[in-house]
Amino acid sequence: MSDHQRLANDPSPPELGLSAPTSGPDAVCITCADQADVAEVVEVVDAHTVRARSAAGLQAVDTTLLADVCVGDRVLVHAGTAISDLPASDDPEGTP
Amino acid sequence: MRFVDEFRDPVAGRAAIERIGELARAQDRHLKFMEVCGGHTHTIYRHGIEQLLPGNVELVHGPGCPVCVIPMGRVDDALHLAAQPGVTLTSFGDMMRVPGSTSTLLHAKADGADVRMVYSPLDALAIAQREPDRQVVFFAVGFETTSPSTAVTVQRARALGVDNFSVFSNHVRIVPPLRAILEAPELDLDGFIGPGHVSTVIGNRPYGFVPEEFSIPLVTAGFEPLDVIQAIEMLLRQYAEGRCEVENQYTRVVRDAGNPRAMAVLDDVFTVRDTFEWRGLGWIPESGLAISERYADLDSERRFSLPGERVEDPPACECGPVLRGVLKPWECGVFGTACTPETPIGTCMVSSEGACAAYYEFGRLQIADEPDPLPLVSADRARR
Ligand code: SF4
Numbered sequence: 001m002s003d004h005q006r007l008a009n010d011p012s013p014p015e016l017g018l019s020a021p022t023s024g025p026d027a028v029c030i031t032c033a034d035q036a037d038v039a040e041v042v043e044v045v046d047a048h049t050v051r052a053r054s055a056a057g058l059q060a061v062d063t064t065l066l067a068d069v070c071v072g073d074r075v076l077v078h079a080g081t082a083i084s085d086l087p088a089s090d091d092p093e094g095t096p
Numbered sequence: 097m098r099f100v101d102e103f104r105d106p107v108a109g110r111a112a113i114e115r116i117g118e119l120a121r122a123q124d125r126h127l128k129f130m131e132v133c134g135g136h137t138h139t140i141y142r143h144g145i146e147q148l149l150p151g152n153v154e155l156v157h158g159p160g161c162p163v164c165v166i167p168m169g170r171v172d173d174a175l176h177l178a179a180q181p182g183v184t185l186t187s188f189g190d191m192m193r194v195p196g197s198t199s200t201l202l203h204a205k206a207d208g209a210d211v212r213m214v215y216s217p218l219d220a221l222a223i224a225q226r227e228p229d230r231q232v233v234f235f236a237v238g239f240e241t242t243s244p245s246t247a248v249t250v251q252r253a254r255a256l257g258v259d260n261f262s263v264f265s266n267h268v269r270i271v272p273p274l275r276a277i278l279e280a281p282e283l284d285l286d287g288f289i290g291p292g293h294v295s296t297v298i299g300n301r302p303y304g305f306v307p308e309e310f311s312i313p314l315v316t317a318g319f320e321p322l323d324v325i326q327a328i329e330m331l332l333r334q335y336a337e338g339r340c341e342v343e344n345q346y347t348r349v350v351r352d353a354g355n356p357r358a359m360a361v362l363d364d365v366f367t368v369r370d371t372f373e374w375r376g377l378g379w380i381p382e383s384g385l386a387i388s389e390r391y392a393d394l395d396s397e398r399r400f401s402l403p404g405e406r407v408e409d410p411p412a413c414e415c416g417p418v419l420r421g422v423l424k425p426w427e428c429g430v431f432g433t434a435c436t437p438e439t440p441i442g443t444c445m446v447s448s449e450g451a452c453a454a455y456y457e458f459g460r461l462q463i464a465d466e467p468d469p470l471p472l473v474s475a476d477r478a479r480r
Contacts, residue, residue: 035135035319036241036293062218064248065358076296076349079188079238080216081245083358084296084349 036078038086041071052077105322112325113148119332120150128154128284129331130421132274133291134161134449135319141458143321153328156283156421159273159377160291162238163190163447164419167373168407170266171196174235176403177264177396178209184227185211186220187235190447195440197407201235217249217263224253224261233396234263241293243267243385244358247365250391264396265387267366270294271302272383273374278310282422287331289324290316292346297362299354300342307340318346365391373406375443376416415442418451425452432456 039052039061050069052061054077062081063069075082120127131137137157140146146155159165175196178185185201192202192213205211210230214220217234224232236246246263253261270291277283290303295316306314313334317327327345334340344350365388372384387395396402409415412430417423425431425444435441437453444450448457 036296062216062245062248064251065244065355065361067357076293078241078293079245080218081248083241083244083293084355087348 036076039077041073109322112329116329117150119336120153126152127286129287130156130158130285131289132158132160137451138449138454139324141454157451159419161449164443164450165374167375168197169405173402177233178204178211182231184230184232186214189213193446217246221249224258232261236263237266239270239294240297247361250365262394262396262399267385272380276380288314289327290314292318295350297355297358300352303342313340315343316346376419413442415444418444425455
């Protein structure tokens with residue numbers, strides 16, 4: 001069973017913590033809101049799935065849209081899919 | 097967190113606001129910038145950025161909230177799908193509360209329809225795999241940030257041979273509404289704060305027509321408060337230096353060419369519709385995405401018969417002018433009275449990225465208090 005299947009079985013598994021806040025000022029539907037999470041890859045599950053850690057917790061992320069994703073890479077995740085890779089954390093690119 | 101905390105730094109924010117003040121004073125005229133994306137609208141209200149800008153720099157809110165632009169008729173189509181025997185309708189959280197002409201998906205669910213919220217279209221596909229006796233429909237909305245995820249899911253459904261899954265595509269493209277706004281005579285814009293996450297997919301090049309044809313600068317920006325403040329500074333600096341071009345503030349994520357893999361997947365799965373209706377903006381040529389012929393068997397619009405009727409917005413609803421940036425949320429007659437986030441009349445009050453919901457949540461607090469002189473602190477006050 002894939003991670004996405006597991007998630008669908010249980011819409012809010014505490015271990016994966018996919019849900020965005022549902023109340024308070026941070027309450028958004030992150031998919032509707034065009035938001036994306038910065039997440040760090042902690043495990044490559046298969047050719048198109050990794051497990052990644054973001055501020056929201058661990059989540060299964062589809063990486064079909066990126067090439068060569070490795071443990072330690074930082075990716076931008078939207079709707080369960082990595083849409084971009086990010087510079088390494090010591091890369092000065094993108095600092096204010 | 098790296099790449100986030102630096103862009104919430106109040107010292108850097110204050111310095112940028114001071115530079116904006118100097119640049120704006122030198123312009124000696126009113127400048128109107130539109131933030132295209134609902135995420136920017138949310139950041140602007142939440143962090144009180146509007147209150148920190150000089151009086152001659154105005155921000156107007158654009159059509160980039162994916163939920164806000166879905167017309168009522170398409171919601172009615174989704175409700176029709178949800179009412180079909182054997183159908184499980186899945187969609188993102190905010191879509192559940194978007195009003196159709198008679199109901200919402202949330203009400204339909206309460207009335208017994210099998211409507212489920214998902215975080216990713218891949219979750220909808222997983223439901224279809226797990227429940228082969230159900231016809232699982234994914235009600236797909238969103239700009240190019242979200243459409244690649246739907247496209248990956250459609251490809252996966254084909255590869256896995258999941259034939260009880262289909263997509264009701266309401267995906268839209270960002271560039272056609274920008275052109276429509278620029279071609280409308282009512283809004284005299286001086287610049288765009290360009291969408292951040294859409295641009296990670298499509299890149300910056302598609303915006304070239306904005307400076308080339310309309311002589312207006314565009315700066316693609318991230319979603320932290322300093323991102324938006326820097327984008328405003330970059331727009332003003334272009335005026336100060338006599339430049340007019342597409343610039344990228346969000347360099348840590350956006351590349352000029354975007355994500356070619358994502359674009360290739362979009363090209364494979366979707367086809368551009370001749371025209372698509374947008375709430376508040378009407379029919380815009382080449383602005384919507386339909387499932388391509390190659391994946392016709394996974395297209396809900398071909399699998400099911402849909403009413404497909406156009407429905408007028410309620411007479412009290414001013415979402416159209418709000419989405420076009422010509423009306424401020426609080427200028428709508430039902431704002432905060434008949435229309436609140438709990439009982440939205442229009443779509444702009446549903447998603448927290450909608451201008452009305454963002455202003456309802458944060459803007460009123462900032463008007464009620466004195467503007468906080470420290471950027472990024474006002475948000476904490478709003479949070480209380
Ligand atoms: S207050 Fe409600 S009806 Fe008025 S523009 Fe905003 S969302 Fe639309």
